[in-house]
Amino acid sequence: MTTYVIHASCLPWTVRKNPNKMHQVQVKLAERSYPIFIGTRTLDGIATSLGELLIGWSHTVIICDEKVAQTFGKTVKDYLNQTNKRTSMLIVPSGEENKSIANLSQLWSQMLEEKTDRKSVVVAIGGGVVGDLAGFAAASFTRGLRFIQVPTTLLAMVDSSVGGKTGINLPAAKNMIGAFWQPHAVWIDTSTLDSLPDREFRSGLAEVVKYGVILDESFFDHLEEHADAILARKHEHIQHIVRRCCELKAQVVSQDERETTGLRAILNYGHTFGHAIESKTSYGRFLHGEAISIGMTMAGQLAVRLELWQKDCQERQTALLRKFGLPTSFREVPSEQLVVAMQMDKKTEHGRLNLILPTRMGNVRTVSNCEYADILGAIYGNAT
Amino acid sequence: MTTYVIHASCLPWTVRKNPNKMHQVQVKLAERSYPIFIGTRTLDGIATSLGELLIGWSHTVIICDEKVAQTFGKTVKDYLNQTNKRTSMLIVPSGEENKSIANLSQLWSQMLEEKTDRKSVVVAIGGGVVGDLAGFAAASFTRGLRFIQVPTTLLAMVDSSVGGKTGINLPAAKNMIGAFWQPHAVWIDTSTLDSLPDREFRSGLAEVVKYGVILDESFFDHLEEHADAILARKHEHIQHIVRRCCELKAQVVSQDERETTGLRAILNYGHTFGHAIESKTSYGRFLHGEAISIGMTMAGQLAVRLELWQKDCQERQTALLRKFGLPTSFREVPSEQLVVAMQMDKKTEHGRLNLILPTRMGNVRTVSNCEYADILGAIYGNAT
CATH class of the missing domain: 1.20.1090.10 (Dehydroquinate synthase-like - alpha domain)
Incomplete structure (x- = not known):
């Protein structure tokens, strides 16, 4: 594991625009290695940075809950719309009880309707429930799509978005179904925590x-x-x-x-x-x-x-x-x-x-x- | 890829009992490499051979259809019962239309009821439908169980049991959901084809x-x-x-x-x-x-x-x-x-x-x- 501060002079232009330093932590897993980008007010850099990471990327499936869709989801979608890639947004209900077979099954159908294929990239924006559910949808659709975690809760930033554990609950057992499926990057903008309810923080x-x-x-x-x-x-x-x-x-x-x-x-x-x-x-x-x-x-x-x-x-x-x-x-x-x-x-x-x-x-x-x-x-x- | 004829003198005792030579084809995938055993009337050797392959194996989940349960499934179960490992048998309906979310979901629940855990091994016996469905259940339960393919149709022997493609259909698209999940071994007994209906052959x-x-x-x-x-x-x-x-x-x-x-x-x-x-x-x-x-x-x-x-x-x-x-x-x-x-x-x-x-x-x-x-x-x- 390597941690280092990236100085502005070494960064591509969109990140350079950002006045804040971005930290990068590398998860070292041979060909499945990936970076965790950590910064504050950095969502504007996401499209360009991902473009550099994701060869052949043609379509984005943003997965988030209703509330995030109107805030950070919209922000990310607007930035992605500035690229020439098609963007879909799928809404899942929030709450641990919704990490269910029914919601996974619905996501699969919607991804098919949105003509998701192996050049598509799933971007999960939100807390652990969305990340786990979207991650497993990415792992299993056409036997595996690339995906990006954009955690917006403290719990997701420090735990669930890193490490590739994805999955859903069975009624009698949590996280019983899923896959080890590593993201291609984790994008952490700590300013998304400013609006997090106190209890969740x-x-x-x-x-x-x-x-x-x-x-x-x-x-x-x-x-x-x-x-x-x-x-x-x-x-x-x-x-x-x-x-x-x-x-x-x-x-x-x-x-x-x-x-x-x-x-x-x-x-x-x-x-x-x-x-x-x-x-x-x-x-x-x-x-x-x-x-x-x-x-x-x-x-x-x-x-x-x-x-x-x-x-x-x-x-x-x-x-x-x-x-x-x-x-x-x-x-x-x-x-x-x-x-x-x-x-x-x-x-x-x-x-x-x-x-x-x-x-x-x-x-x-x-x-x-x-x-x-x-x-x-x-x-x-x-x-x- | 290596193919060689194993002579009786080099084999463990249960395989040696078998009067027929067994062929072995190796699928080379670094730490996910596995053998395909090919022989005739060799089901009696399966428990011992698997015991040598599967460290820490404590429980077997046989997955097959109703018909196979009464024939080869029963045979394999009887041999496995001679070991000191617990054996469960789960029945899935046959037919491509049954490679569905509903059947997968039911398998997951039954596996939980049977106290399946990470030391369990899934043994899929049957044709491609059973192998694909059972393979994906193995890939996703507790984020991945070891599994063995025992194909009993010609199609499954020459194609679907080898290579790790597992999955289910969406109503509008075949094999759209699944995982690349390699088996730990493929066990082919060509005598199981003797009773295969002509059209399937x-x-x-x-x-x-x-x-x-x-x-x-x-x-x-x-x-x-x-x-x-x-x-x-x-x-x-x-x-x-x-x-x-x-x-x-x-x-x-x-x-x-x-x-x-x-x-x-x-x-x-x-x-x-x-x-x-x-x-x-x-x-x-x-x-x-x-x-x-x-x-x-x-x-x-x-x-x-x-x-x-x-x-x-x-x-x-x-x-x-x-x-x-x-x-x-x-x-x-x-x-x-x-x-x-x-x-x-x-x-x-x-x-x-x-x-x-x-x-x-x-x-x-x-x-x-x-x-x-x-x-x-x-x-x-x-x-x-």
């Missing part, structure tokens, strides 16, 4: 905290120190945390693209608990990051019970999540039901749960032999 | 003839010379033609896995016409090979019109297809409608048809600038 911070806990103690320290500036969405702070999360994720994905060595699974810290919570509340009660915040707290409690990590680390994690306004406990569903839902997790092997648990700040490990009683205890335990 | 021969026309003149000569023995399904002849087709397909797929260089597209000879014929007759009137036989005849006629190939070559192709009892003309749908349906083809770029046309026996090329009038003329033309 805070939800994204759960994944940001996760990177500190699993991979980078000094990043965790940084988050504690600058929590107020981050909550105030100061641009330089937002750019910094987005860039660091993308660097960390790119590093992991480059080493374990398809979650085969166990390394990539660490990104799922808190997610086995979190997904079960989302599933048992029908994906309607919590935002994803909120469920992950509770899930990380439960995973931390389990790690404390197992004497894998210290109580004061758990307290620091809980305190930072709470500082960011995130929930850290959930007791409305019996623990036994939550454990059953947890077993639907994709990391389950031979019917056995594999859990990612913290060992010290900046480090986690996979634990595959947890006692049922300990997991139940951790779920019931108080958020310390 | 002949349908498979259309793809066999195709390999001669596009890649191997001497193989075409061989088919002409031994047509009667082939129609009589003499085992040594069937093994020979299956092996040669697999060798040719493996060669092409190894060089152009994802149809990006144009080489793999030659396997689609006759298919742009053929798919349109299948679509306009709602996939119910012709078997796939029958539609491809008509499609090859139309493509050949177009090539004659364009003075790309000689009339006597076209006559040899038509004569061999007819000798194999295959249809070579179709006039019930107006040509204009057929051309519209042809434009749904995945090889269409910038709205322009790319057609694979023969130039001499054993050779084809891609032609992208055909006049509309010539295509119409070829469709109306007599089968010469």
Whole structure:
């Protein structure tokens, strides 16, 4: 993974127009390598930059939700219309419950109606739901189209838009269907966060905290120190945390693209608990990051019970999540039901749960032999 | 591509029990390389051979149709039951019209109910419909499971089971949704053809003839010379033609896995016409090979019109297809409608048809600038 600041003099003209520096993080995956562009107020550069990346590109399918269609979607469409390429825009409903077979099937039909072919490029603009759904539509239409992620939520910027995980939910299990399908580029304009509702912004911070806990103690320290500036969405702070999360994720994905060595699974810290919570509340009660915040707290409690990590680390994690306004406990569903839902997790092997648990700040490990009683205890335990 | 005869002394014990030699053709795709095993009465060896190939295999999902479930499916299940692995069997309806979103969706739900996870292996037993559908279910469940193709029709043996093309149809376009997802092995037992209905056997021969026309003149000569023995399904002849087709397909797929260089597209000879014929007759009137036989005849006629190939070559192709009892003309749908349906083809770029046309026996090329009038003329033309 390489990170470097591109100076204006080295950039093609459209990017040069932009007064802000753009950062670039490279996801290194041999012939599937791609850049993550990170900047502020950079949407005007997208058409030209993509034109340089995408040989033979003849048609764009923008996929976004209704709200984005009227804002950033329209902006990107206007810029793309200045090229000589045909542009279609397809609207999908927002909300995790819409990452469904029905919506995927409708997208496929609409893409066919729009005469989408192998020279078409899918541009997913929005949060994780749109990115996952549009990404899988791109992966599966004519057995694979190129696609670009343009995340407009913090959660999508730091997590779902990078790494090629695309897919939909089955009614009983989240993200059960999908493909590893890498984007050709990720285009992050942090100014799109200015209008993000507060609850969604805070939800994204759960994944940001996760990177500190699993991979980078000094990043965790940084988050504690600058929590107020981050909550105030100061641009330089937002750019910094987005860039660091993308660097960390790119590093992991480059080493374990398809979650085969166990390394990539660490990104799922808190997610086995979190997904079960989302599933048992029908994906309607919590935002994803909120469920992950509770899930990380439960995973931390389990790690404390197992004497894998210290109580004061758990307290620091809980305190930072709470500082960011995130929930850290959930007791409305019996623990036994939550454990059953947890077993639907994709990391389950031979019917056995594999859990990612913290060992010290900046480090986690996979634990595959947890006692049922300990997991139940951790779920019931108080958020310390 | 390598072909070699494995002598009994070099084989693991279960295969050694088999009195017949097994041939092995290797599809070379770096870390996605896999063997095609070709033999007669070899199903008894499948469990042990797969055990050697599949590290960490814990559960098998056999996918087949109702009829196969009672014959080869049951045989394979019995052999697998002798191992210590859990085995599930899922039944899908047969027929091209069942390669649908509804059936795929049902498979996904059943796989979840059967507690399928990343250590599970999908074994697709049957013809192309089952292989394509089961292959895409394997490709997409938990973003990718290992799978094994056990083709039991001639068409599936020589074509659809090799090369990793999986997928389903949209109502208006065949194979529009899917993935390139390579199997971990293809297991061909030619004795499964003994009970294949005559019409289906002949349908498979259309793809066999195709390999001669596009890649191997001497193989075409061989088919002409031994047509009667082939129609009589003499085992040594069937093994020979299956092996040669697999060798040719493996060669092409190894060089152009994802149809990006144009080489793999030659396997689609006759298919742009053929798919349109299948679509306009709602996939119910012709078997796939029958539609491809008509499609090859139309493509050949177009090539004659364009003075790309000689009339006597076209006559040899038509004569061999007819000798194999295959249809070579179709006039019930107006040509204009057929051309519209042809434009749904995945090889269409910038709205322009790319057609694979023969130039001499054993050779084809891609032609992208055909006049509309010539295509119409070829469709109306007599089968010469």
